[in-house]
Amino acid sequence: MRLDQLSEDGILERIVPAMAGVAAADPRTRDALGSVLVGPGDDAAVLQLSSPRLVVTTDTLTEGQDFLPDATRPAWIGAKAAVQNLADVIAMGARPLALVVSLSAPGGAPAEAIEEIMTALSARAARSGAIVVGGDLGRAEALSLTVTALGVLPDGRAPVLRSGARPGDILAVSAGRLGRSAAGLALVLSGRRPGRCRDDREEELLAWHNAPDPDLRRGLIAAENGVHAMLDLSDGPVRDGLRIARSSGVDLDLDGTAFAADVAALSPVARRLLDEVEAASDGAPAGAAAGAPGGALHRAREWVLHGGEEHALLACFPAGALPEGFRAIGRVQEPEDGDAPQVLLDGDPVPGAPFDHFSG
Template sequence: MMRDEPRGESGLLARMLPLLSTDDRIEVGPGDDAAVVRLPSPRMVVTTDTLVEGYDFLLPATTPLWIGHKAAVQNLADVAAMGARPIALVSALSAPGDTPAHVFEDLTRGLARRAEADGARVVGGDLGRADRLTLTVTALGALEEGAAPVLRSGARPGHVLAIGAPRLGRSAAGLALVLSGRIRVQDGRVHGAGDFADLVAWHDAPEPDLSLGWSVGRGASAMMDLSDGLVQDGMRIARASSVALDLEAGALAPDAAALQDLAGELGADPWAWVLHGGEEHAMLATFPAGAVPAGFRPIGRVGEAAQPLVTLDGERIGGRGFDHFDAPA
């Protein structure tokens, strides 16, 4: 799976390979120069994403196991949002030379476990040295023959905007706790968060139902995973489809209410977490009226507009979602 072993640890590869599993789709798995994967159709879906220490996670407030889990989720979500089934992941992990071996093992374990939960396998990768811990993952998926990919450009006036999650804003609320400096994570347990430890865990290792993408989500007119905030990602659908999205405050009010107590403690606005919080990775989709499937809940409507926009009960929305190039170092 990995070639350049840090600090000359010749036993690291042997310790990591048993953490991975294969199935009959994997003709050649980890341990060779490249993997050989049997696709169920010739229509491959591919995506990649990177997590960087200090930008995408803070080690005192997460665990290597959760970092691997999150890297799997954010890549598998992109495959699922196209209506495809995930098949395989490859990873490139770079770290400082004095990084303990258990960090690499736990990252691999977290990546593999979450991938396997969605029917995919880690089939290879690379290991290298860097100034900070960095994990890049590429995910492969397959579309069934005759199945059209679900794009962002299919939303039409009269359709319903829906989200494949019971609540929004949880990851942003967990991040707010992390940035408050009051929590630490040790041995997979969140300390200092009181009744809100589950929000930190959700931010560090989200558990969206990605199967909605390749199952009932295939009936969506447009779909993407919620990565950078409801308003910002909604605007991406609006632009691609040349429509307006109007969010319904009544549909989102329970989401904000569920976060009100923590927001009060931190002096924050729970609506900002719901509207602009990223890293939920739930399926955000539009469906014809009356055709929203189980697993999704309606949160807005698609309408006509002279220019693409996203509103809340017809009013423009202040604030913005996540942007990598606005993030502090």
């Protein structure tokens, strides 16, 4: 059934019980449920906070800009919307509490798709101990999903800021592998679609781009174990690392060997995509040697260093205090006299251009 065949109340009657059922069934939402004094159904939600310090963030997914409808699935859209907001709350050292969701969709959109989006969003939030407490439903020419996430800082814990990195710190990431989302995006742009990839590896990368699923609990562990600075990887290690560097007044020196396995894992996919470009251009070379600009290794390295939307956590820890679930990828050091803070790779400037929402 299409949305324009239902009233707004009719749509809500389908999705609200589904979301509430997901939250109530997950024991991780017990604290959040006890904090909701007024939930969906009134003019606004009312929450009982366990701390006077509230952490708030918001983000939007828009059809055509952040996802292509035929290249993803409704459940993936919902899960990704939850993850990108939960990661921001957790990167501040806060415990997620609640999400508020504003969803706009064309009248011809299937009601089942909207139900899948909201159910998946609620389920992913529940895994981090948060619940959906309200929002807005509207009509638009394209699907758009805006989520506002609320979290609380435990008593006595300062927020984890980007400005806390110190020379001598270890730079670490909570992801077992980097670059998967960027590789998945490259597959989408090459024409791959769910269920129609060349092999299981491509299907996995496509799914990770559409619905990255990092272990966000590691951020709470980091906050409990003396992390100095932290943010979520939305724009890649280089661009996000530069945010820490500038905020903290330090240099971050990435260790190239720390990314070797990440690059190796993605190189076969990069090689395949380059071969396809070459075949489509009647044999004209698509790139240079593997490690040179344009080659497969180079492209895989670009995905790892500059690829965004992983939503794992980039963090700086005191030396010798790296907690379980994080791996070292570099170090924090004093900038050279007179130099602006920067991100380096084995002591040299990092080649390639990081992602920018508003670049050319």
